[in-house]
Amino acid sequence: MKRNASLPFLPGFTFNKEVGKTKFHKPHLLDYNRDVMIVNEKIKSGAVGRPLPGSYKTMYSSIHSESTESRFPAWIVFDKQVLSFNAYFQEMKHGSCQIRRCKIFFYLEDGSIQVIEPKERNSGIPQGTLIHRQRIQKSSTHDDSFYDIADLNIGKEVELFGRVFKIIDCDRFTRVFLNRIGIPVPDPVQCPEDSYMKIREKEKLQLEASKPPRTRHSLAQFLAHDRQVLRFWGYWDDRETPHGLLHHLRLHYYLADDTIEITEEGNKTEGLEMGPVFLRRTKLPKNFSTVGLPGDDFGNPLTVLNVLGHSFKKGHYIYDSLSSGRNDLGSRYEYVTDKDLYIGAALDAYGRNIVLTSCDPFTQEYYRSKYGYEDFTPAPEPRASEREKHLEIIKSSKVKVLPPYNGYGSYEDSAQNCHSIIVTPPKKDFKKFFQMDRQGSDSHLLRFEARMTAPHQSSVDQRFLITYYLSDDTISVFEEAAKNSGYFGGKFLKRIKIPKPGEELFSSTPPEYYLPKDFYVGAALVINEFHFLITDADEYTLNYMEKNCNEFSKSNIRLILDKLREALQPIYKDFVGKYLCIDPDQTGLITYHTFWRSMKDVLGDKITDQEILTLARAFPAKTGSMDGITLAQLRPLVHTELHRNLFHEYDRMAEDLLKRDITRSGWLTKKEIWASCRACQIPLSLDILDAVIERLDRKPNDPCCFSYSHLLQFLDPKELARKIRGHDAGKMKKKDSVDYAELLKCLNLEEEFLKQSK
Template sequence: MNLRCPDLPFLPGWSFNPNIGRTRFNVDRKFDFIGAPKDGNRALIEKVKPNMFGPLTDRYPSIYARGEVLDIPPWLVFDKQVLRFDAFFKETLQEVRGSPYQIRKVIIYFYLEDGTIQVCEPKVENSGVFQGCFLSRQRIRFPAPMDENFYDIIDLNIGKEVEFYGRCFKIIDCDKFTRTFLNRCGICVPDPITLPTDPYLDLRQKEREAIMSKKPKRSKDTRGQFLEYDKKVLRFFGYWDDQETEYGYLHKLEIHYFLSDDTIEIKETVPENSGRDSGFMFLKREKLPKTYKSLPGPGDTAPHTLLNVLGAGVHGGRYILDPLDRDLKQQYYKENDLAISSIINCYGRKIVLTDWDPFTRSYYSLKYGLDHLPPGEMPRDKSEQVKTTGVRERQLPPWNGFGSFEDSAQNCITVEPKAPVRDFKKFLKYDRIGLDSHVLRFSAKLLSKIPDNCRRKFIISYFLSDDTIGVYEVCDGGRTNFFSRAPIVIPGQPIFTSNPPLKYTPQHMFVGATIVINSYVFVLTDADDYCLRYMEINSQEYPKANLKLIMDKVRDKLRPFYKDFVAEMMPNESSVLSYEVLRNKLCAVMGEDFTEHEMITISRAFSADCTKVRFDRERIRAITLTELKRFLWDDLERLREYFLARDPERKGKLSRQECYTVLRACRLPLDKSHVEKILDVIKKDENCLYDYEDILKFMNRKVCPMADTVPINLKYNFWWASEREPEAGRLIDWCAFNKYLDLEHTFKEMPSHEETLDTLKKIEENEAKLKQNNKGEHNHAGPVETSQVLAK
C-alpha cells in the first residue's frame, strides 16, 4: 500500500504517485560498508533511510547511554541469551456460532545477540489449527509510518501490545531470566496479566459435557495395567470336590490369575498312570464372572446394546447404540477376591483355594499384608484310598551270614539273580570332583596280644560315595591291601534275622575311635588334613568336629572351677601352650566324654603355628633374572606395549588373569608355576588389581641388580605340594582359647578356694554340734540346718 498524505481522503485520484520526480529507478541498497580499508576489514551495516516526514536518527542500544557502547560485539556479549515473553492474540471466528473469536497463546523470543524476534505457538492436541513456528526468526520493523526502524528491547514488556505484520499481540508474562535482565537494565517489569477466557474453548467444553452425559465412555484404557503387570501371574492351588456325584472324583487344580488383564485360567493336575488325559485345561483364559445362573445367550456378553438395526448387510446397514447404557454390568473376579481358603464360583462349580506359590505370597504380603495364612487342607481322595487291613509287609527269610545282606535279599525278591540296587544319587554327590576325593583317611594301629602286631601301621579309608571301608597296611615296600573295600557290619548284632544289619557310618569314624573289622580291633590314631578339614566344613554332620558343641561341653565342665583352671594353665612368658599340656588337663577334667578328635579340632581352631615363607620376593626375583639371562630374553619394551594395550585408560592396574595372559603371550622362558609365584609377590591394591609397572621393574636387570643364583628344579620347587606346611595344632593360642570360652564373668560370682574350704569346715563343725546335742537321737533339724549352711 502506497504512502499517502493524511490530509487527503484515500479515494481513487486523490493519492500521490511516489515515482513523480524520480530519475533513478534502481533498487536501493539495504546495506552499507563501515570502516576504511586502511583500518582493516570492512563490515556490513543495515541502512536506515529517512521517510517522507524527515530523517530519523539512528537507534542506539537501549542498554547503554549514547557514547558508552562497549567495544565488544553484541553477538559475543549476548551469545545464547534470549528474552522470553508470553503473549496472545485474538483470531476472529465468523463461521462458529456463539464464539466471535478465540484466544491463541504464543511465545515471543527476542535474541539479544542480533535483535531478531521469533514467535512460536505451543502445539495443543486436537486444536484444529496448525501450530508451531508462527513467525520465523528475523528482525521485525515497526508498522507504518515507522517502518524504517525495528523493534528493540525497550519495545517489549508486560502489558504492551506489539504489531507484527498486521497482527496485534498482547504480552502478559515473561520468564525469570527476562525479568531479571530487564530490571538490571533499569526497565521496570509489571506483574503478570491474567489470560482472558476463550469463548471458543468454553463452547467446546460445554458441547463435550453434553456429549459425555448422553454417551458415556464405553471402553477403558488398560494399556497402563498391561505395561505394569505384563508376564506377572498369580498362581493358586485348589480343588473341586466332585466325589458325591456318580463317577465323580477329586479334581486338583492350578488357578492362574493374569494381572495384565484380570483374566483367569484353570488347569487340572492329572497324576501319572491315572487313566485320564494329561494337560487337561479346566477353564480357558477369560474373565470369570462372580454370579452365574445359566449360560449366556447370543449377544448377552456384547459390550454395546443395539436399539434399532436398519438394513440387512453389515456395511450397508445402520444401527443405533443405547446412549444411556442401561444394561446391567457384570462383575468379574479380581485379585482382591482370591486368597487361601476362599471359594470361587466357576460356572456353578465351587473351587476352594488351598495354597499359593512364593511369588503370589510375596505379592499379597506387600499389597494386602496377608503373609500369615496357613495352607488349607485337601479333602481325602476316595479313589486313592487303599485298604490296609490285613496287608503285611514282605518278610524276608533270615540271613544266614554268607555273602552280603543286600545280595541275599535281592535273590529272595526275584527268581532271576540280579545285582543289588546301588544308590546312584549318593554316588553322584560324593564321587571324586577334582581334588575333592570324598575319602576319609585315618592312620590306625592294631590291638593284639602279639607285640609284633601292635607295631604294624595301617591306613583305613572310608569312601563316602558307597559307605565302604578299605584297610591298607603300610610296610617298607609301600602299602598292601589288608582288607578289600567293602561295607563293614558293626559287630555284636544278631545274624539270623530279617532286618538289615547296621553298618559303620561316617559318624563312627574319628580319631580315637575303636572299630572292629573281621574280628580285628583297630584304633584310629590320626587323620590326614583333607579328612580333618572336610569334617570341620561339614560340622553339622560330624559332632566330633563341631567346635561350638565341643566348646559348649568344655565350658559346662570348667564353669565350677574355672578360676583354678586359669591360674594353673596361665602361661608365664608367652600366650602359647603346647598341645600335650592342654590335652592332659582337658582329659583330666572331661573324663571319658572327651575324644582325641575333639582335642584335635580345638588345637586346629586355636592354632598358634605360623607358616614360614620358603621363597620371598628377593629370592624369586633373583631366580627370575637368572632364568631370563640364561635364555637371553630382553624384550621389556614389547612387554610394556602389551600391558598398555590391555589398559586403554592408563590406570596402571590389571587383574591377575590379564597379567598372567600377557606374561604367557610374550613367551617368557618361565614355567607356569614360576609365573604364578611372580604374581604372588607383585604389588596390588585393595581391589586385587596388580600394578604392571611393578612387574616391569621386577624383570628389569638395571633396576636393583642382583647376583645370579644356582639353578634349581623350578618345576618341582615352585609346585604347591613341594612346600610342606607345618602340622597345625602343635602350639595353641591360649588367649584365643580363653576368649572363646567367655567365662571371665564367673570370677566375681565364684568363691575362691579358701572360701570353699572355710565353708566346708563350718559344715563339719555344725554337724558335730548337732550330734552332741542330740546324743544319738534322731532329729530332723540337722539336715535342715546343714542345707541352710550350704545355701549360705
C-alpha cells in the first residue's frame, strides 16, 4: 500500500507495508558462487522482500558492462567509502532568516545518509548530529524510492524530514568519484550571508556601548592571561665576592597573577651545587629593604589588627578596613610589573642585582603590541674572567678517547660497547634507511661491472658485479661464472662496509669508508687488497647518477662541458678539422669509440670514462625515421622510457580504453587510442607513440580501427619480462653514434674563435 503524499511523514500517518503479504518466512539471503559469498539475486532484484542494506545497488548505470562488474557485495566493494557534501538550511529566528551550515554524508556501502552540524562554542542552539545514519525515502514521490547518488550534487536541494538542504560544495574524493561514474560536478556555490547573525552582532555592539563601565573582577586578569608567560634571560655578576661566578639566569613573568620565577642555567663542570630554582614563584618587591617580621605576607593585601592587645589570653583580631600603613596601590610594597621588564633593565631580587639581556619571540610580540617597543637587540654580557676561561678550556678538552679497535665485529659495534656497560647494538640511521630503501621499481641500488687488475689478475677474463646499497652504504661483490674457465662464480664478498685503502684499522678513530661518489666508470677500487677497475654500469645507475648530479660530479653535464670548453678553447680549430676528416659526408655523427679516443687525446687523464659516457648519453644520435622498424624492435625502446619515467598507470589506461569502447567490440580508432594515451600521460614521444599505434592489429573489415587489447599487451611489463629477459635498450653501446655537431653547438666556441681570427 502506497503512502498518501498529502499526509505528513510522521509516526501514525503511515501504513503498514506488510498488508496483503501471505508469506512471512525468512528469505535466503546469502549464496556462494565460486567460493565467494554474494547476495542472493532474488533479494538483490527485490523479488523476495526488500533488498538488504548490504546488497545496496545504485540506480545509476555503470560505465562497465554486466560481465565486467564485480560480483562482490557492496559492503565489501564500498567499505569505508563515504561521499561528503557541504550544505546549509534556513531557519526563522525572531523574524529573520538564520543560515545553519552542515555536512551530508552518503555511505556507498548501503546508501544511508547522515547529516551533522559542526558544533560552535556558545552558539546557544543544539548542534551535532541532526539526522542519524539511515536510508531516507523521498517525500516528493508516491513510491518507496530512496535518495541515491544521482540526487546529491552541488546546487541541488534535498528535503530530509521536512528540512530543505542546499548543497554548496563537496570534498575531492566525492568530486573524483562522481566524475568517474559519469556524473558531472559543478563548481562550488557561495553560501548566502547570515542576516540573523548580523543583527545579533549589531545588537551586541549597541548593548556593550550602552553599558556603564564595570569594575574589574579579581579573576579577570587570570582568565585573560592564563598560561601566558614572558621569558627573559639575564645574569647576576657575583665575581666580586670570594670564589664568585657569573650566574646565567632565566626569568619567567606570569601574566595571570604578576608573579616572577627565576631559575639558574648552570654548568655541571663548574663544580657548584646549584638548585633548580633561584627564586620561587612569587611577587617581587621593587624596593626591598629588610626581611619582614614573622607573619608578614607580601602577597596578602589585608592587614590584621589585634584590638584587645596581649593582656587577654586569646585576643581579638579584625581586618584593618582603613588600610593603615599601605601605599596607594593597596599593598605594603610596590611590586615589579611587566612594564618594569625590558632588555637592559636591572632588578633588585632581595639584594641581588639581576640584569636582563634578551627575551623570546612571544615576549617581543607582547611588548611590540602593548607598549610599541621595536628594539630588542640583546644586551652585552660582561667578559669572562680568567678562571671561567680556564673552565671553558677544561670543558672543551674533555673529549672521550675510545680504546683501539680490536678486530671483533664492526668498528661501530665495538665503539657502542665502550660508551655503556650494558651491551647494546649500534644505532642505525633509520631516516636514511627509509629514504633510500626500495620504493616500488626504484631500488636505490647502484650496480657496476668490474674486472680484476694486477697483481691478482688471472689469464681468464673474470667479470664481477659490484652492488652499492644506498640505504646503509654497504657493498657486495658477485663473480660471474664464465664457461670453461674453471671458476664457479657466486658470492665473492658479502654485504659489508669497505674502508678505503691506507686507513689504519686498529686505531681509536673510525676509518673512512667508500661513499657513492667514489664509484663511477673508470674508477679503481681496492677491496680487501683486491684491485678492481669499474668498466660499466647498468641503466638505472647511470640515470640515478645523472638525476642526482649534485652528489655525483662525474655525471654532472654542466661541469663536464665547462672542463671540455676550457680545454678546447686554444685548439678549437684543429679539433673541428679533425672531426671533419673523420666525417667526410658531414652527417654530424661519429662512433662512440672514436668519440672516446678524441676526448682522451684532448684531456688525457683529466677526463674519466664516466664523464665521456655522460657526454655521449647527453648528445646521442637521433633516431630518424621509423620506417622498417617492427613492433618487436620498438618494444625495448618503449619499455625503457616507461621504466625510466616510473610509469605504472596500466590499470587506469585499461579502464579509460574500456570506457571509450561503448559497444565492447575491442576495437577503437586511432584518434581515440591517441587521446587515451595522452590523457593517461604516457611518457613517450609523439613519433614513437604514432609508430606503435600504426603497428597494432587492425580490424579485418575496417582498417581504421585498431585493437587496444594488443596495445595493453604490448605495454604490459610482465609480457616484456617473458619476451626480452635481460635486454637493456637504454645503455650506451660502443656501436652507438654520438651527435658531435650538437655537442660543438652547445660548447658555443665558434663565435669566440671568429673574434680571435679577426
